[in-house]
Amino acid sequence: MPVLKVRLLGDPVLREQASNITEITDELRVLAESMFDTMYAEEGVGLAAPQIGISQRLIVVDPHEDDVRPFALLNPEIVEFGPQRERGEEGCLSIPGLKDVVERSYRCVVEGLTLEGEKRVIEAEGLLARILQHEIDHLNGVLFIDRVSPLKRKLLLAKWQKVKPTA
Numbered sequence: 001m002p003v004l005k006v007r008l009l010g011d012p013v014l015r016e017q018a019s020n021i022t023e024i025t026d027e028l029r030v031l032a033e034s035m036f037d038t039m040y041a042e043e044g045v046g047l048a049a050p051q052i053g054i055s056q057r058l059i060v061v062d063p064h065e066d067d068v069r070p071f072a073l074l075n076p077e078i079v080e081f082g083p084q085r086e087r088g089e090e091g092c093l094s095i096p097g098l099k100d101v102v103e104r105s106y107r108c109v110v111e112g113l114t115l116e117g118e119k120r121v122i123e124a125e126g127l128l129a130r131i132l133q134h135e136i137d138h139l140n141g142v143l144f145i146d147r148v149s150p151l152k153r154k155l156l157l158a159k160w161q162k163v164k165p166t167a
């Protein structure tokens, strides 16, 4: 499958509310495959469809942990957040060169559909929970730089002006 071009900060598609997927088509399955290939080519641990310019609620995730197989999830929704918060460093394929510490729930429960149309419930913690929260944010037009303090965001955006790819 072709590796797709990852949209970068500044592209309006990253700020859209992505639409629900109502039908699982062959086209959608091909799209998911391409998203996996793109995620691996870019050495990411997750990718949301808006990042490749498709404003639909589809994510692919691979935390590279022994007990978690890579998976695609349609219309994912966080149905529960654990009370404990944790700070951890995040980056984003749409904002290459920038990283910062983001506070998120240590644990969350996510519901969605598999590519076979079956309901899937994921009880996640640690890195997987962080990836899921980050990717589902993308479906709502939210980026990790929105989840740091205004001052830090200002610094990140200033850095972005220097490091953003020009092509």
Ligand code: ZN
Pocket (backbone or CB within 6 Å): 091, 092, 093, 094, 134, 138
């Ligand atoms: Zn991201």
